[in-house]
Amino acid sequence: MDSLPHTKLVVIVAFPNLPLLEVAGPGDVFFHASKAIFEKTGVEDTYHVIVIAADGTDQILTRSGITIATPVKIDDINQPIDTMLIAGYNFENSMIESSDFYNWLADISAKVRRIGSICVGTFALAKAGLLSGKNVTTHWDKAARLHRDFPDVHVDSSQFFIKDGNIYTSGGVSSATDLSLALVEEDYGREIAVTVARHLVLYLKRPGYQYQFGDLLPVNEYEQGVLSKIQEWMVTNLHRDLSVEQLAAHSNMSPRNFARVFLKETGLTPAKFVEKLRVEMARKLLVESDLSIEQIAEKTGLVSMVSMRRIFLRNLMVTPSHYRRAFKTTLNEVELT
Known part of the structure; x- marks a missing residue:
């Protein structure tokens, strides 16, 4: 050639x-x-x-x-x-x-x-x-x-x-x-x-x-592990206090033992996992709902718009408003002929 x-x-x-x-x-x-x-x-x-x-x-x-x-x-x-x-x-x-x-x-x-x-x-x-x-x-x-x-x-x-x-x-x-x-x-x-x-x-x-674009949460490889037993409860209670003490109490474990087992199973501390779970649920609501950013922050336990912005930047390196603009559907904004 x-x-x-x-x-x-x-x-x-x-x-x-x-x-x-x-x-x-x-x-x-x-x-x-x-x-x-x-x-x-x-x-x-x-x-x-x-x-x-x-x-x-x-x-x-x-x-x-x-x-x-x-x-x-x-x-x-x-x-x-x-x-x-x-x-x-x-x-x-x-x-x-x-x-x-x-x-x-x-x-x-x-x-x-x-x-x-x-x-x-x-x-x-x-x-x-x-x-x-x-x-x-x-x-x-x-x-x-x-x-x-x-x-x-x-x-x-x-x-x-x-x-x-x-x-x-x-x-x-x-x-x-x-x-x-x-x-x-x-x-x-x-x-x-x-x-x-x-x-x-x-x-x-x-x-x-x-x-x-990626998933923040690790794949749960323990079907009978501590996370499997409480994750659904965590998702429905994101707006509440999800401290190690509260998570451990819900799991009928001591805080120290719960934190040790949780870290071994997930590779994350309970606090870091909760933060990432809240971000995952918030990004889902940003894309799939018309709730305001303030409402989403309150609903997911990210507290406020300012706090949510800081946590999004730490985990996704984008702001909530930028994420919503990038991923929310535009079909309802376009006139189809």
């Missing part, structure tokens, strides 16, 4: 059954960046994007049922790869057990200017040994697993994307466009990146953090 000398070659290595947006998002960003650069400078083909199948096949079937042709193989490329992105890592795919792919990935990473991952593609980079000691992100729902499987990797699931040296990792699927815009800005400056973002109706830097 030949290309013009000035062209930055972007290679997306795609696993089977990946979300289409992980390929389409970066593809559109780099295409429109090339167009914007041509209109400004007259230089053509600034970026060239190709998709390569991680399993070496001629096509990739995406999760949505749309097939992406992948006729080009890595051996067909005879020019330097500027940027490589790993997309659609599949936990159930048998190829992830083969060391050949990860050996290849580790080898080629030394030959590209920068390498990155989209969503859970971070796991592929980690398995190739490229993330030891690195600061990275991934989809919020898989962050705990990444930390468990690769304890020498520093995982921050709050960010949409993170750069550490020439390693770039991104969060959920839509973060592929956040990362791609950042790469364009790094290459050609803010003006070009803003032009692309405006054309695609995107934020150049999306407000907020991944925290606003």
